[in-house]
Amino acid sequence: MAGEDADVIIIGSGAGGGACAWALACRGIRVLLLEAGPFYYPGEYLLDKPQWEQSLFPEKARHTARYTYGRMQRLDPAYQGLLSWNHTRGKTNTTEQRRVDAYHHKRGIGGSTLVYSGEAHRLHPEAMRLKSSHGVGADWPLSYDDLEPSYCIAERVTGVAGPVGDPVRFRSEPLPLPPHRLSYASTRIREGCRKLGLNWVENSVAILSKPYDGRPACNYCANCYRGCMRTDKGSADVTFIRKAVDSGHCTVRADSQVTLLEAGPSDRITSVQYTDAAGGSHRSSARAVVVACGAIETPRLLLSSKSTHAPDGPGNESGQVGRHFMETISWASTGLHPEPLGSFRGIPVDSVCWDFNRPGSVAGVAGGCRFCSATAEADLLGPGSYAHRVAKGWGKRHKEEMRRVFGRALTVLGMGESLPNGRSFIDLDPGERDALGMPVARINSYLEGTEIHLLEFMAKKCREILHAAGVSGIIEEFGSYDTFSSTHVFGTCRMGDDPNSSVVNRFGRSHRWKNLFIADASVFPSSGGGESPSLTIQALAIRTAGHMQEMAKKGDL
Amino acid sequence: MEVSRRRFFRITLGIGLLAVSGHILKDIFLPASLTTREAATLEAFLDTLIPSDETPGASQLGIAGRLLTGIGKDRNYRRTIKEGCAWLNEKAKRYGAPDFAGLGEQQKEDIIAEAEAGPAGSLQRLFFEKLRSEAFSFYYACPETWKALAYQGPPQPDGYPAYTSVLPVRS
Numbered sequence: 025m026a027g028e029d030a031d032v033i034i035i036g037s038g039a040g041g042g043a044c045a046w047a048l049a050c051r052g053i054r055v056l057l058l059e060a061g062p063f064y065y066p067g068e069y070l071l072d073k074p075q076w077e078q079s080l081f082p083e084k085a086r087h088t089a090r091y092t093y094g095r096m097q098r099l100d101p102a103y104q105g106l107l108s109w110n111h112t113r114g115k116t117n118t119t120e121q122r123r124v125d126a127y128h129h130k131r132g133i134g135g136s137t138l139v140y141s142g143e144a145h146r147l148h149p150e151a152m153r154l155k156s157s158h159g160v161g162a163d164w165p166l167s168y169d170d171l172e173p174s175y176c177i178a179e180r181v182t183g184v185a186g187p188v189g190d191p192v193r194f195r196s197e198p199l200p201l202p203p204h205r206l207s208y209a210s211t212r213i214r215e216g217c218r219k220l221g222l223n224w225v226e227n228s229v230a231i232l233s234k235p236y237d238g239r240p241a242c243n244y245c246a247n248c249y250r251g252c253m254r255t256d257k258g259s260a261d262v263t264f265i266r267k268a269v270d271s272g273h274c275t276v277r278a279d280s281q282v283t284l285l286e287a288g289p290s291d292r293i294t295s296v297q298y299t300d301a302a303g304g305s306h307r308s309s310a311r312a313v314v315v316a317c318g319a320i321e322t323p324r325l326l327l328s329s330k331s332t333h334a335p336d337g338p339g340n341e342s343g344q345v346g347r348h349f350m351e352t353i354s355w356a357s358t359g360l361h362p363e364p365l366g367s368f369r370g371i372p373v374d375s376v377c378w379d380f381n382r383p384g385s386v387a388g389v390a391g392g393c394r395f396c397s398a399t400a401e402a403d404l405l406g407p408g409s410y411a412h413r414v415a416k417g418w419g420k421r422h423k424e425e426m427r428r429v430f431g432r433a434l435t436v437l438g439m440g441e442s443l444p445n446g447r448s449f450i451d452l453d454p455g456e457r458d459a460l461g462m463p464v465a466r467i468n469s470y471l472e473g474t475e476i477h478l479l480e481f482m483a484k485k486c487r488e489i490l491h492a493a494g495v496s497g498i499i500e501e502f503g504s505y506d507t508f509s510s511t512h513v514f515g516t517c518r519m520g521d522d523p524n525s526s527v528v529n530r531f532g533r534s535h536r537w538k539n540l541f542i543a544d545a546s547v548f549p550s551s552g553g554g555e556s557p558s559l560t561i562q563a564l565a566i567r568t569a570g571h572m573q574e575m576a577k578k579g580d581l
Numbered sequence: 582m583e584v585s586r587r588r589f590f591r592i593t594l595g596i597g598l599l600a601v602s603g604h605i606l607k608d609i610f611l612p613a614s615l616t617t618r619e620a621a622t623l624e625a626f627l628d629t630l631i632p633s634d635e636t637p638g639a640s641q642l643g644i645a646g647r648l649l650t651g652i653g654k655d656r657n658y659r660r661t662i663k664e665g666c667a668w669l670n671e672k673a674k675r676y677g678a679p680d681f682a683g684l685g686e687q688q689k690e691d692i693i694a695e696a697e698a699g700p701a702g703s704l705q706r707l708f709f710e711k712l713r714s715e716a717f718s719f720y721y722a723c724p725e726t727w728k729a730l731a732y733q734g735p736p737q738p739d740g741y742p743a744y745t746s747v748l749p750v751r752s
Contacts, residue, residue, distance in 0.1 A: 071737035075722040207744045243740025253737050364731070366748030369741035407721035407730055418630045418697075418713055419690065423729075426721075430730040431748045 030056035030275065032572065033296055033310040035282045035325070038135020040543035041316030042260030042268070043178060043562035047569030049273040053576070056308060057265070057274055058298055060281035060317075061086050061131025064138055064261065069251035077406040081139050081250055086279060086301070087131050089321060092453045094468035096122035099506055106355075106479055106505035112416050117506040125509035127320060127467060133278055134261030136318070136511070139249040141372040141401065142231040142257045143556035144184040146175050146193045148392065150383050151441070151552045157383060158390035160474075161443050162348070162549035165521045165530040172196060174563035174570075181267065182258030182562070183236040186228030192382070201233045204242070207370030209434055210397045212361060216493030217377060227376045227396065230258030230559075237263075246400040248372050264562075280306070282325060283462055285313065285540070287334035293540050299460050311581050312539040312572060314532075316565065319349065319513040319546035323450045324465040326517070339517065339527050339534045339542070346451050348444035348515040349468070350551040353393075353475050355503040356437040357486035358402055359495025360414070366431045372400035380485075381553045383441070389478045391441020392553025395485060398437035402500070413500060433499070436489045438482030439554035442514070445472050450516050469508050479505050512557050517546035532568035539581060543568050615663065618680060620645065622666040625682035627716050629689045636729045639716060647719045648712070658711070665708030668696070 032048055034041045037059040045057045062084045070076045081087075098121055099107075108116045117123045129136045149168035154161040176197050178184075185201035203226035206214060210224075217224035231248070232241045242256040255262045268274035279301035286307075288294035295309040315322050323346040327337045339345055361367075377395040379385070385392050403409055407430060414433055415425040447470035452463040471479075487498060502509075520526025523535035528547055534540040543565035545557045552560070575581040615623060627639035627648075639645070652658045669681040672692045678684050681692065699706035720726060727734055731749055733741075 069737075072735050074724055074735060076735045076737075078718055078722060205745050208747050211745075243737075243742060244744040245736035245740040246744075247736045364748040366741070366744070366746075369744035405736070407726065407732060408718050411717035411721050412714060418693070420632055420634060423631070423634060423636070427729055430732065 036316035039561040040565040042264035044565040046264035046268040049268040055274040077408040137259040142229040144559040145555035174566040178562035182230035185233035209365040209367035232256040285329040316543040349448040350442035350514040352510040355482040358435040358500040359490040393440030394554035399435040402435040404433040514548040519547040531571035621682040
C-alpha cells in the first residue's frame with residue numbers, strides 16, 4: 025500500500041497518543057493515529073442492564089494484548105501481614121510465590137482511559153528529583169515548572185474538577201471545574217482522618233462536576249471502569265481524539281496493530297508497518313513517528329523492530345529500552361461499617377490524603393504515597409460482589425446477611441512510589457508470539473525491601489483510617505506484596521539528558537533517531553508518590569507535540 | 582508366550598491410545614443437557630443455596646436455566662455439574678432416599694456443608710464453590726432480588742444523585 029498522507033504517525037490512542045494527536049492536529053499538523061484495539065461507543069457499555077455487574081468492560085476482539093511473566097519472587101514468611109485475603113475465601117494466594125493477577129490495560133480508541141477512574145493528578149515537584157534528594161532512581165530532565173503550562177492545557181481539555189489551592193503544586197490558572205462533593209461513605213473516612221490528624225480532601229478528577237464542553241455532568245454511578253455511558257468522564261476518546269478529528273487534521277485507524285518500525289540509514293524512521301483487522305498488511309510513512317503504547321507495549325515494539333540500521337531496536341542504542349520497569353505499589357483494606365453508607369455511589373475515587381506524598385514522608389522510604397477512598401476500585405458496587413465477598417455462607421443466613429451488609433463496605437487504598445531495580449524489566453519472551461507473529465512482552469517484576477516497607481506502612485495506615493472511620497472489622501485486604509496487579513506502569517524508555525543512561529530526551533525524542541518520539545509513561549524517570557499518571561502523560565505529550573511543531577518550523581523534523 | 586519388548590510397547594501404546602480416545606469420545610458425546618434426574622438434583626441444590634423467603638428462591642427465578650445457558654459449550658463445566666449431581670445423589674442414599682431432591686431441608690444442608698468442607702481440589706468442593714459463585718451472580722442480577730436490599734437497580738441511566746446522603750433503610 026502506498027504511504028499515508030500524514031505528517032506524523034502516532035501509534036497508540038490512550039492518554040499520551042490521544043493528547044499528542046490533539047496537540048498536533050489543532051496546530052494544522054496532519055496526524056494518522058493507529059490503534060491496535062477497536063472503537064468503543066458509549067452506547068455499548070452495559071451499565072443500564074440488569075446483568076451489568078457480571079462483566080467489567082465489554083470484551084471485543086483485540087481489546088487486550090497478550091503478555092507473559094518472568095518468575096515471580098518467593099514470599100517471605102516475615103511478611104504475613106502483607107498477604108491478601110478475604111473473610112469468605114481466606115488467603116487469595118496460597119502459594120509460596122508472588123502470583124500474577126494482571127496488567128490492567130485496554131486496547132481501543134482511548135486506550136486505558138476508557139476504564140480509568142478519571143484521577144487527574146499533578147506530580148509532586150520533589151518526586152521529580154528523587155536521585156538528587158534521596159540518591160535513588162533518576163531525576164527528571166525537566167522541572168515541574170517546565171511542565172506546568174501543559175498540565176493546565178490537559179486539565180482544560182479533559183475538564184478536571186477539583187479543589188482550589190494546593191500548597192505544594194503551583195498552578196498558573198485554576199481548575200476549570202469545582203470539586204465534586206464527597207459521597208456519604210467518604211465523609212465517614214474524612215471523619216476518621218480528622219480524628220487521626222490527617223487531611224482528607226476532594227480529589228482532582230477528569231469527571232465533570234458541571235456540564236462542560238458539550239458533555240453532561242456526572243450522575244455518580246461510580247462505575248467509571250466499566251466505561252462511561254454519559255461521556256462525562258474525560259477519557260481520551262471523548263476529549264482529545266474527538267477534538268483532533270473535529271479539527272480535520274487527524275485520521276483514526278482502529279484495529280491496526282503496528283508490527284514494525286522501519287529504521288533508515290540517516291537516523292530516521294522511514295515507515296511503520298501495521299496489520300488491520302482483516303489481516304491486511306500496510307506500510308505508512310510520515311515525517312515523524314510517535315510511539316505511545318504504554319510502558320509495556322512501547323518497549324516491545326522497539327525491541328521487535330531490530331534491523332541493519334538499528335541492530336538492538338530503534339532507541340535502544342544505550343541498552344536502556346525495557347529497563348527500569350516500575351509498577352503499581354498499592355494496598356487496599358476493606359471494612360464493614362455499621363451505617364448503611366450506600367458506598368456503591370459517587371465517583372470512584374472522590375477523596376484523597378496527600379499527607380505522605382512528599383518524598384521522604386515515610387520513615388526509611390525514599391518515595392511517598394497517598395491514600396484514597398476506593399470502594400469502587402475494590403469493585404464492591406453491586407449485590408453480586410457483596411454476595412461473593414462480603415456476605416458469608418449460603419442459604420437463608422446468607423440472604424439475611426446480604427440485607428444487613430449491602431452498601432456498608434468501605435475501602436481505603438494506599439498507592440506509593442515504585443523504584444527501579446535490576447530485576448524489574450520488560451523484555452521479549454523468546455517462546456511466545458502473538459497472532460501476528462510478534463514476540464510478546466514479558467513482564468519481570470521484583471519488589472525490593474523499600475517497596476515492601478512502604479507496603480507495610482500503607483497497610484497499617486489503611487487499617488488505622490478504617491477503624492477511625494468506625495468500621496466494625498476488616499473483611500478483605502489486597503496488596504502488591506503477594507500479587508502482581510498493575511494499572512500504572514512506568515519507566516521502560518526513560519527520559520534523560522544522557523544518551524548513555526536514557527532512551528529519549530526531555531522532549532520525548534529519541535537521542536539518536538531524529539523523528540522518533542515516545543509519549544507515554546515509559547518515559548517517566550520516577551513513578552511519583554502514588555499520583556495517577558494520566559494527567560502527567562498528557563502534559564508530557566502536549567509538550568512533545570509543541571516541540572515537534574517548533575522543529576517542523578525550523579525544518580528539523 | 583514370549584512377548585518381545587517391541588511387542589510389549591506396541592500393546593501398551595495401543596491400550597493407552599484406546600483409553601485416551603475413549604476419554605475424548607466420552608467427552609465429545611457427553612449429553613448437552615442434563616437428565617431429568619440431574620436437573621431435579623441441580624434445582625434442589627440451588628434452592629438450598631438460595632431458598633425462598635421474603636424474596637424468591639433460585640428455582641422461582643430460573644437460576645438453573647440461566648446458569649446452564651451461561652455454560653454454553655464449556656464441556657468441563659458441564660461435566661463438573663453432572664458429576665456433582667451424581668455426588669449429591671450418592672450421598673442422599675445414606676438417608677435412604679433415591680436422590681438428593683427427595684431429602685428434607687436439613688439433610689440437604691448437611692450434604693452441602695459436607696461438599697463445602699471437602700478437600701481442596703475435590704470434585705464436591707469444586708462443584709460447590711463454582712455453583713455458589715455462579716448462582717449468586719445470576720440470582721442478584723434479577724430485579725426481583727433488589728428491593729430487599731434497598732437497591733434501586735443498575736447504575737445507569739439514573740446514577741445515584743442522592744449519593745451524599747445515607748442509604749435509605751429498606752421498608
